[in-house]
Amino acid sequence: MSEETRPTEQGYIPLLQERFGELISGVEWVDNEARLTVSLDKLHDFLSFARDDLLLKFPADLTAFDTGEQFVLVYRLVSIEKGYAMLLHCSISREDPVVPTASDLWPGFNWHEREVFDMFGIRFEGHPDLRRILLPDDWEGFPFRKDYVSVPSGDPLHGPQPVDEVGWKP
Amino acid sequence: MTTAPALETREIITQGMMLNMGPQHPSTHGVLRLILTLDGEEVVDCDPVIGYLHRGIEKFAERRPYRHYIPFTDRLDYLCSLANNHSYCQAVERLAWIEVPERAQYLRVALLELNRIASHLVFLGTFGSDVGATTVFLYAFREREHVLDLLEEITGARLTYNWMRIGGLPADMPENWDKGVLEFCDYMEPRLDENDRLLTNNRIFRVRTEGVGVVSADEAVSYGLSGPTLRGSGIRHDIRKFRPYEAYDHLDFQVCTESGGDVFSRYRVRIQEMRESVKVLRQVFEKLPEGPILTKTGKLLKAPAGEAYSQVESPRGELSFYMRSDGGTDPTRLHIRAPSFCNLTVLRKLAIGTKIADVVVILGSLDIVLGEVDR
Amino acid sequence: MKGWIDSLIGGSPWMLAVVHGVILLLFILNTVLLMVYLERKVAGFIQSRLGPMRTGPYGILQTVADAIKLLIKEDVIPTKSDRFLMVIAPFFVFIPTLVIFSVMPFSEGWIASDFSLALLFIIGASTISIMGILMAGWGTNNKYSLLGGLRSAAQLISYEIPVVLAALCIVFYVGSLSTVDIVHAQSGSWRFLGFLPLPKWHIFSLPLFFAALIYFIGQLAETNRTPFDLPEAESELVSGFNTEYSGMRFAFFFLAEFGNTFFAAALAVVLFFGGWDGLQGIWGALWFLAKAFLLVLVMMWVRWTLPRVRIDQMLNFAWKLLVPAGILAVVWTFAVVVYKSGGQG
Numbered sequence: 001m002s003e004e005t006r007p008t009e010q011g012y013i014p015l016l017q018e019r020f021g022e023l024i025s026g027v028e029w030v031d032n033e034a035r036l037t038v039s040l041d042k043l044h045d046f047l048s049f050a051r052d053d054l055l056l057k058f059p060a061d062l063t064a065f066d067t068g069e070q071f072v073l074v075y076r077l078v079s080i081e082k083g084y085a086m087l088l089h090c091s092i093s094r095e096d097p098v099v100p101t102a103s104d105l106w107p108g109f110n111w112h113e114r115e116v117f118d119m120f121g122i123r124f125e126g127h128p129d130l131r132r133i134l135l136p137d138d139w140e141g142f143p144f145r146k147d148y149v150s151v152p153s154g155d156p157l158h159g160p161q162p163v164d165e166v167g168w169k170p
Numbered sequence: 171m172t173t174a175p176a177l178e179t180r181e182i183i184t185q186g187m188m189l190n191m192g193p194q195h196p197s198t199h200g201v202l203r204l205i206l207t208l209d210g211e212e213v214v215d216c217d218p219v220i221g222y223l224h225r226g227i228e229k230f231a232e233r234r235p236y237r238h239y240i241p242f243t244d245r246l247d248y249l250c251s252l253a254n255n256h257s258y259c260q261a262v263e264r265l266a267w268i269e270v271p272e273r274a275q276y277l278r279v280a281l282l283e284l285n286r287i288a289s290h291l292v293f294l295g296t297f298g299s300d301v302g303a304t305t306v307f308l309y310a311f312r313e314r315e316h317v318l319d320l321l322e323e324i325t326g327a328r329l330t331y332n333w334m335r336i337g338g339l340p341a342d343m344p345e346n347w348d349k350g351v352l353e354f355c356d357y358m359e360p361r362l363d364e365n366d367r368l369l370t371n372n373r374i375f376r377v378r379t380e381g382v383g384v385v386s387a388d389e390a391v392s393y394g395l396s397g398p399t400l401r402g403s404g405i406r407h408d409i410r411k412f413r414p415y416e417a418y419d420h421l422d423f424q425v426c427t428e429s430g431g432d433v434f435s436r437y438r439v440r441i442q443e444m445r446e447s448v449k450v451l452r453q454v455f456e457k458l459p460e461g462p463i464l465t466k467t468g469k470l471l472k473a474p475a476g477e478a479y480s481q482v483e484s485p486r487g488e489l490s491f492y493m494r495s496d497g498g499t500d501p502t503r504l505h506i507r508a509p510s511f512c513n514l515t516v517l518r519k520l521a522i523g524t525k526i527a528d529v530v531v532i533l534g535s536l537d538i539v540l541g542e543v544d545r
Numbered sequence: 546m547k548g549w550i551d552s553l554i555g556g557s558p559w560m561l562a563v564v565h566g567v568i569l570l571l572f573i574l575n576t577v578l579l580m581v582y583l584e585r586k587v588a589g590f591i592q593s594r595l596g597p598m599r600t601g602p603y604g605i606l607q608t609v610a611d612a613i614k615l616l617i618k619e620d621v622i623p624t625k626s627d628r629f630l631m632v633i634a635p636f637f638v639f640i641p642t643l644v645i646f647s648v649m650p651f652s653e654g655w656i657a658s659d660f661s662l663a664l665l666f667i668i669g670a671s672t673i674s675i676m677g678i679l680m681a682g683w684g685t686n687n688k689y690s691l692l693g694g695l696r697s698a699a700q701l702i703s704y705e706i707p708v709v710l711a712a713l714c715i716v717f718y719v720g721s722l723s724t725v726d727i728v729h730a731q732s733g734s735w736r737f738l739g740f741l742p743l744p745k746w747h748i749f750s751l752p753l754f755f756a757a758l759i760y761f762i763g764q765l766a767e768t769n770r771t772p773f774d775l776p777e778a779e780s781e782l783v784s785g786f787n788t789e790y791s792g793m794r795f796a797f798f799f800l801a802e803f804g805n806t807f808f809a810a811a812l813a814v815v816l817f818f819g820g821w822d823g824l825q826g827i828w829g830a831l832w833f834l835a836k837a838f839l840l841v842l843v844m845m846w847v848r849w850t851l852p853r854v855r856i857d858q859m860l861n862f863a864w865k866l867l868v869p870a871g872i873l874a875v876v877w878t879f880a881v882v883v884y885k886s887g888g889q890g
Binding site (some may be wrong): 298301308312368369372374429524527528 | 772849
């Protein structure tokens with residue numbers, strides 16, 4: 001990337017502040033990439049803005065982590081033509097983890113959302129086919145949560161089982 | 171003169187045939203299950219089912235110190251282990267603000283490019299075999315033996331190298347290894363042309379691969395494709411130029427792109443990339459500086475709290491590790507953005523409307539490794 | 546040779562047929578044995594490796610070992626398959642191969658049956674194997690086999706026509722359907738460019754050279770060899786119509802395929818390369834076999850070099866290219882024949 005095409009000091013952050021001022025926090029501009037936290041309401045609008053106006057068309061990554069008190073979704077979006085990127089956090093509650101889907105904006109997030117659902121139990125509203133992707137369809141529990149207990153005994157295919165089960169079950 | 175009676179037309183109700191290209195299949199490059207719904211020879215729906223190789227590798231990271239996790243990364247994309255190792259080490263280095271010495275940077279580049287050549291040779295062999303030209307498989311693996319011999323000389327292993335450490339490399343290269351690599355470069359260039367001629371100018375191969383599995387540039391970007399799959403659709407995006415790392419900004423190489431968007435373009439991109447890798451290898455040994463090979467980090471590394479994101483250009487695309495730490499010896503969350511996982515999402519769209527033979531060819535051109543897809 | 550056989554038979558036509566059948570069967574089995582070994586060695590050398598080396602010196606006993614393995618294998622018939630079809634399909638595929646060899650002349654007088662409609666018989670009998678393949682594909686109750694069987698049937702029926710057209714050119718040229726007559730018509734020699742003596746093989750005549758090309762490509766497809774090996778495309782269908790077969794039944798399919806390959810080459814020698822070329826007895830037969838094996842080697846060479854075509858491309862090629870080319874060849878040959886005979890045909 002040549003010097004002429006590098007955007008200005010704060011990049012597109014002023015545009016974001018202008019449009020979504022109160023919804024974003026923790027804004028940083030590091031190495032041509034914005035790192036910020038967005039609140040859950042208007043997440044979909046924010047993502048539409050990011051794709052259409054900021055031209056962040058490349059869906060690099062979508063994952064989540066568990067802080068113990070809440071889940072935090074992490075989106076990473078890249079703009080190949082503009083040369084900048086965005087790393088987005090969005091906190092959601094543990095009790096009712098429902099988020100609007102981003103797969104209508106970027107088809108590449110389809111499987112990522114399925115994986116997040118598989119591992120964390122976060123539901124994506126509007127997803128065309130939300131089912132488990134990596135684990136078997138009848139697995140119980142969401143392994144990447146911090147309170148997930150993997151029971152050592154029991155059939156590895158069917159997840160945690162009550163410990164006093166005896167006998168082989170298909 | 172009577173007119174012919176009106177004929178009653180009825181639709182013949184046919185049933186789509188569900189064919190399971192099961193987890194065990196000569197062509198699915200690993201344990202991938204494709205549930206195909208067929209109408210004769212044409213594919214009406216294609217549902218990839220993955221997870222047969224899921225080992226919960228991401229969760230393992232939460233209970234292991236940083237240094238102990240490196241062998242796990244080998245087993246992700248086992249055809250380019252060094253790229254995985256490197257991406258992980260880069261994430262930890264960014265998290266813990268560790269500088270890698272210059273000599274290590276150049277040697278890392280050499281190892282990564284050798285690994286790229288090895289991985290693309292596997293692609294060449296398996297792709298040729300998918301299309302029916304079995305001989306190419308053996309020629310490609312013959313060349314690959316040379317690369318594996320070189321890598322074995324320096325790392326001791328042929329597939330899962332475990333040869334990157336946080337802060338550099340475990341040891342310096344053996345004597346005359348650079349001469350071995352340069353000899354290999356001289357050996358490889360005419361061989362690349364030979365392998366190219368065997369397939370690229372073959373009429374049957376062209377007819378099988380041109381116009382098949384076309385991904386437009388916009389679709390490629392919105393599906394999150396990366397690596398040769400993306401560059402085959404005309405998008406000039408290579409992490410080595412986008413966010414240069416290691417010594418890549420001091421080296422001169424081209425980003426190979428083709429504008430066709432079809433299987434043939436992706437094949438051409440990979441062949442050209444091998445040539446570029448050979449070019450890079452030569453430059454590395456011209457510019458290799460002296461110096462230390464590893465920044466010492468102590469027995470048990472404690473990274474400061476925060477998050478880091480590493481990106482490297484593995485032979486399959488953008489391989490990134492997202493890592494979070496709370497100041498302890500283990501990361502609290504590690505996420506692996508695997509290029510094969512993202513590239514595989516487009517298979518469904520590409521397979522619908524084509525014939526079964528094409529599904530195999532398209533899958534071959536996406537060049538996936540199930541270890542990465544499933545983690 | 547004939548005298549010894551005659552004494553054995555004692556004049557009975559049934560005994561004669563049995564003796565001929567046994568001799569041909571033994572010949573086919575041995576030829577296939579040799580061809581399988583040859584295929585593996587040729588494949589190895591083309592692919593920069595050695596091929597079988599351990600079973601016997603230079604691996605020559607490899608096919609024997611394979612045959613023994615197939616014989617002692619458990620005969621698996623899936624429960625849900627159509628048992629009757631599965632059991633008789635291999636016979637339908639193999640017996641035509643055996644039967645068409647009865648009109649193949651190996652040398653002067655060395656032919657099981659000098660049938661005056663030999664070519665017609667060959668074409669008709671070899672078509673029966675298509676039924677066997679369909680039976681195998683359907684009867685084994687396996688979707689892969691079904692696909693393989695259907696593809697194979699489509700391919701065999703489509704490529705039958707160019708082969709027949711090419712053979713028709715020869716028939717026009719020679720004026721007889723008998724294989725022995727065709728060989729006799731190629732006796733003698735001519736001078737190329739006025740001084741180089743060449744045998745009067747049909748391949749040296751321009752319209753027939755064209756017909757030979759069509760014949761060769763058509764036969765590659767008829768014998769399911771790459772680039773037309775879709776029915777057995779290993780990377781797509783595991784093994785096509787013979788996926789579910791094991792043991793001796795699988796061996797039958799295998800025998801049939803290699804037998805057909807050799808037959809195609811031998812028929813090419815008879816039609817285009819002069820057959821046994823005027824040499825007598827055992828020498829004629831050896832010369833014939835040498836030429837046939839050379840053609841077999843060319844077929845193997847093609848197989849290990851080229852990739853595979855897709856089904857629709859293959860059918861397009863047959864119907865839109867080869868059939869018109871075949872018709873052109875026939876018309877051209879007819880014109881040449883009429884011209885040569887001064888307008889009397």
